[in-house]
Amino acid sequence: MEFLSEELAELEKNGLYRRLRMITSSQEAQVSIAGKKYLSFCSNNYLGLANHPQVVEAAVRATQEYGCGAGASRLISGTMQLHTELEDRLAQFEEKSSAIVFTTGYCANVGSITSLMNEEDTIILDKLNHASIVDAARLCRAKLQVYPHKDMNRLEEILKRSKQFRRRLIVTDGVFSMDGDMAPLPEIVDLARKYEAYTMVDEAHSTGVIGEKGRGVAEFYNVEDKVDIIMGTLSKALGSLGGFVVGDTSLVEFLKNKARSFIYTTALPPGVCMAAIAALDIVQGDVSYRKQYLDKVAYLKQNLEKLDFDLMGSETQIIPVLIKDAVKTMEISKFLYEKGVLIPGIRIPTVPKDTNRLRISLMASHTKDDIDHLLNLMTEIRKKFF
Ligand SMILES: Cc1ncc(COP(=O)(O)O)c(C=O)c1O
Incomplete structure (x- = not known):
């Protein structure tokens, strides 16, 4: 298999070789790598719930009581009381009739889309949708x-000339994971209604963060009743692992019967279910938690903009800093790393060519000093690399 080393050498040459960094601490604002401390600005543990004592304690308690694993897929013998409890909680949080939990967000997207659609149908996607979609x-x-990204004229054109399909499903990220902007959901649902298409929104990066009650972009735009399928994850702001879909009971029952990534994989461990329930308690219980977090995000963004960085229209806690060149992006990331700050460069194929960037994300546990430290380094970067 000589082609392996040839292709790897090609990746290296183009500044596209990816290496894993091993973190030896928990995913706090400060992490340890090879015995050194780094400030991490790249976790999706937005609200810091992965390490919240209440969440950790809930996971430990459930693990002690119910064991580490569910032991089977949900339809065999893997459905435990905690899975049902979590699904009930998610339905209540999302104000929908029913919820179904998958082992990952990736599984939630793959399972729901593949069970609803086949070769008689068309799926209409934003160019920047997540790979799982x-x-x-x-x-x-x-x-x-x-x-093209958020291009509603093109979406309408596609809808106009695709009436021959049995079903048409428009799927969009709520918050785009590498750009931090939000889908224009009011326009999307209006077009869907006009042309009798269905809609699905992936709230992976908005669950727990965006919207008055933290339900995401559909809540933010007040269109929850007009979206047919809402998908979210437990793995980002909610701090553990898993994906979910909420909607009508018929949708959830259909997915339980048809979604292969639900049927043919082991159910979530009990500790993870309980962690997610505890995280929902926090998100639903204390609105100021989210508000304080978003204030920190606003402070960082305002100051990055003052330094004249292009934040690519970010509207959320995901803050891309456009660098363009792949090699320069990695040099800046390396410079930050040497200064004890972890912000990876994001390159093709994750993002389109010539839009290589740093992707900054804050955690609720970052202090103002942490953020100011990053801003000082970004001031240095502005002088040194541009
Ligand atoms: C928009 C989006 N959808 C789905 C997923 C998959 O979620 P999970 O990591 O829980 O599998 C991700 C994760 O990166 C994502 O960014």
Whole structure:
């Protein structure tokens, strides 16, 4: 398999070789790598709930009581009381009739899209949708149609000339994971209604963070009743692992019967279910928690903009800093790393060519000093690399 080393050398040459960094502490604002401390600005543990004492304690308690693993898939013998409790809690949080929990967000997207759609259908996607949505769309063999990022005219054109399909499903990220901007959901749901298409929103990065009650972008735009399928994750702001879909009971029952990534994989461990329930307690119980977090995000963004960095229209806690060149992006990331700050460069194929960038994300546990420290380094970067 000589091609392996040839292709790896090619990646190295183009500044695209990816290496894993091993963290030897928990995912706090400050992490340990090879015995050194680093300030991490790249976790999706937005609200810091992965380490929240209440969440950790709930996971430990459930693990002690119910063991480490669920032991089987949900339809065999893997459905434990905590899975049902978590699904009830998610339905209540999302104000929907029912919820179904998958082992990951990736599984939630793949399972729901592939069970609803087949070669008689078309799936219409924003160009910047997450890979799990793209993979699901490819796997189900529906005709894949892509509109340029947030381009509603193109979406309408596609809808106008795709009436021959049995079903049409528009799927969009709520918050785009590498850009931090939000899908124009009011326009999307209006177009869907006009052309009798279905809609699905992936709230992976918005669950727990965006919207008055933290339900995400559909809540933010007050269109929750007009979206057919809302998907979210437990792995980011909620701090543990898993994905979910909420909607009508018929949708959830359909997925329980048809979604292969629900049927043919082991259920979430009990400790993870309990951690997610405890995280929901926090998100639903104390609104100021989210508000303080978003104030920190606003402070960082305002100051990065003062330094004249292009934040690519970010509207949320995901803050891309456009660098463009892949090699320069990695040099800046390395410079930050040498200064004890962890912000990875994001390159193609994760983002389109010439939009290589740093992706900064804050955690609730970052202090103002942490943020000011980063801003001082970004001031140095502005002088040194541009
Ligand atoms: C928009 C989006 N959807 C889905 C996923 C998959 O979620 P999970 O990591 O829980 O599998 C991600 C994760 O990176 C994501 O960013």
